[in-house]
Amino acid sequence: xxxxxxxxxxxxxxxxxxxxxxxxxxxxxxxxLCLQHFTGTLDNWDPAVTDPLASGREVILFESAGxxxxxxxxxTSIPGMAAHALAFVDALGxxxxxxxxxxxxxxxxxxxxxERPSLARKMLLIATAPEGGEDIMHMEKPELKKxxxxxxxxxxxxLVKLFFAPSAxxxxxxxxxxxxxxxxxxxxxxxxxxxxxxxxxxxxxxxEAFTGERFAKLRKIxxxxxxxxxxxxNMIPVRNSxxxxxxxxxxxxxxxxxxxxxxxxxxxxxFVRQASLFLGSEDLWPS
Amino acid sequence: xxxxxxxxxxxxxxxxxxxxxxxxxxxxxxxxLCLQHFTGTLDNWDPAVTDPLASGREVILFESAGxxxxxxxxxTSIPGMAAHALAFVDALGxxxxxxxxxxxxxxxxxxxxxERPSLARKMLLIATAPEGGEDIMHMEKPELKKxxxxxxxxxxxxLVKLFFAPSAxxxxxxxxxxxxxxxxxxxxxxxxxxxxxxxxxxxxxxxEAFTGERFAKLRKIxxxxxxxxxxxxNMIPVRNSxxxxxxxxxxxxxxxxxxxxxxxxxxxxxFVRQASLFLGSEDLWPS
Numbered sequence: 187x188x189x190x191x192x193x194x195x196x197x198x199x200x201x202x203x204x205x206x207x208x209x210x211x212x213x214x215x216x217x218x219l220c221l222q223h224f225t226g227t228l229d230n231w232d233p234a235v236t237d238p239l240a241s242g243r244e245v246i247l248f249e250s251a252g253x254x255x256x257x258x259x260x261x262t263s264i265p266g267m268a269a270h271a272l273a274f275v276d277a278l279g280x281x282x283x284x285x286x287x288x289x290x291x292x293x294x295x296x297x298x299x300x301e302r303p304s305l306a307r308k309m310l311l312i313a314t315a316p317e318g319g320e321d322i323m324h325m326e327k328p329e330l331k332k333x334x335x336x337x338x339x340x341x342x343x344x345l346v347k348l349f350f351a352p353s354a355x356x357x358x359x360x361x362x363x364x365x366x367x368x369x370x371x372x373x374x375x376x377x378x379x380x381x382x383x384x385x386x387x388x389x390x391x392x393x394e395a396f397t398g399e400r401f402a403k404l405r406k407i408x409x410x411x412x413x414x415x416x417x418x419x420n421m422i423p424v425r426n427s428x429x430x431x432x433x434x435x436x437x438x439x440x441x442x443x444x445x446x447x448x449x450x451x452x453x454x455x456x457f458v459r460q461a462s463l464f465l466g467s468e469d470l471w472p473s
Numbered sequence: 474x475x476x477x478x479x480x481x482x483x484x485x486x487x488x489x490x491x492x493x494x495x496x497x498x499x500x501x502x503x504x505x506l507c508l509q510h511f512t513g514t515l516d517n518w519d520p521a522v523t524d525p526l527a528s529g530r531e532v533i534l535f536e537s538a539g540x541x542x543x544x545x546x547x548x549t550s551i552p553g554m555a556a557h558a559l560a561f562v563d564a565l566g567x568x569x570x571x572x573x574x575x576x577x578x579x580x581x582x583x584x585x586x587x588e589r590p591s592l593a594r595k596m597l598l599i600a601t602a603p604e605g606g607e608d609i610m611h612m613e614k615p616e617l618k619k620x621x622x623x624x625x626x627x628x629x630x631x632l633v634k635l636f637f638a639p640s641a642x643x644x645x646x647x648x649x650x651x652x653x654x655x656x657x658x659x660x661x662x663x664x665x666x667x668x669x670x671x672x673x674x675x676x677x678x679x680x681e682a683f684t685g686e687r688f689a690k691l692r693k694i695x696x697x698x699x700x701x702x703x704x705x706x707n708m709i710p711v712r713n714s715x716x717x718x719x720x721x722x723x724x725x726x727x728x729x730x731x732x733x734x735x736x737x738x739x740x741x742x743x744f745v746r747q748a749s750l751f752l753g754s755e756d757l758w759p760s
Binding site: 428431434439443456459463 | 548567599623704711715718719721722723724726727728729731743750
């Protein structure tokens with residue numbers, strides 16, 4: 187029987203026209219391509235989200251260039267990252283997938299939808315921002331810098347502080363989240379170094395800038411989209427999700443209370459239910 | 474067999490310590506008290522929303538004082554309206570209900586939750602605003618005034634223009650909506666006159682004002698809330714829904730694309746699905 191958990195699914199590799207990428211795929215059915223957040227590797231996908239989503243579809247976790255055991259350099263732009271994702275799906279022979287883009291991954295998803303509309307059937311855009319968004323991953327902000335600079339916080343505890351709201355309930359959900367990430371014992375990816383962060387931050391800065399009419403590109407993304415965020419996201423504030431849902435022609439927005447950047451992990455039961463409903467229903471928007 | 478449609482459910486009357494109120498109730502199970510919008514009567518509830526919600530619960534449509542065949546004067550404040558709703562539920566002997574408040578009704582629902590927290594189990598706050606909200610029902614705005622002043626628009630066609638977005642798809646959904654309202658042929662309520670509008674507008678103006686810390690009252694509303702709106706609502710703009718979901722401690726927000734004030738009628742299938750999920754699930758928020 188095939189593995190259907192990100193705690194145990196083997197890491198695979200594929201050589202493409204651009205780079206050799208690490209990836210994992212599990213579940214059967216139509217594909218859900220998952221694009222990861224700032225500095226995250228394959229090991230940062232929460233089994234509480236990926237595993238139930240793999241019931242009825244195939245979850246495909248992609249490691250972009252320069253992350254984990256994927257070769258190459260981390261691009262300094264979102265289009266550069268989209269090129270790697272497209273090289274990956276082409277090498278797998280996939281012609282249509284749903285896309286779950288979390289944070290940085292949600293920007294790559296939008297770029298893919300613009301460059302190759304036929305590839306993306308529906309998109310989940312989680313804790314992300316449009317081109318021309320605001321306050322995107324300014325890690326130099328005092329409230330973020332005090333977390334990343336804290337010498338007493340081990341890496342995963344930093345993630346809890348960064349991805350979850352300050353409340354006791356949200357922090358407890360964060361501890362449960364990192365315990366789930368630790369379920370994978372073998373065949374793990376190397377952690378990202380500072381060069382990864384530096385290149386990805388450059389891509390965020392380029393994405394904040396825009397030329398021409400703001401948000402005009404969003405009108406060209408006609409795919410059904412489910413936009414999701416926590417109302418207390420400090421890394422990519424929720425108003426960026428409002429911009430997406432107000433300007434994408436076919437987007438439903440869901441926000442969660444008492445939650446930050448990692449709302450999908452905190453409210454994983456609700457998120458999986460909503461994502462499954464969205465991906466499964468052909469007629470969410472009868473109009 | 475009991476009637477389970479707002480197209481056919483008989484209007485009932487109850488004498489209370491304050492006034493005699495018109496109401497309708499249908500379906501069986503725990504109660505869902507429905508509080509109506511600006512100038513709306515019992516006949517303005519869309520059967521496509523009320524009827525499927527009555528599967529598994531009892532839908533209770535309330536006509537506040539001075540509307541339809543309910544006696545008394547229309548209050549000029551939200552607390553005044555909440556007093557009528559409380560007199561009504563007391564006369565019916567209801568001690569706990571879920572509340573669906575649409576537009577004006579959503580403000581009354583918030584007031585009820587503050588005054589008698591034990592009454593409200595969960596609340597659906599649709600196309601509404603917090604106390605201290607912005608741009609609430611300014612019917613003198615050019616974009617609204619040109620609709621209400623148009624002598625060539627019959628009343629229900631005005632509703633289509635006011636409640637739905639300008640797109641062809643949304644306007645078509647509006648025509649379908651008013652056709653459903655017309656399904657009720659007998660036992661209809663009298664239309665609201667200008668005195669109703671005048672008093673309710675006064676209540677909106679009072680609700681926009683606030684004293685002390687803005688939105689502080691919202692923190693006292695601990696009930697699970699589902700906040701819903703269309704992104705193109707011109708009557709109570711969607712940013713009021715953002716204020717609600719950012720400041721209510723336990724609120725999930727859903728917004729719909731290509732939709733205005735009447736998003737619940739345009740996306741009635743999705744709305745009913747989401748409302749049923751919200752009202753039926755005890756653990757939407759595990760935290």
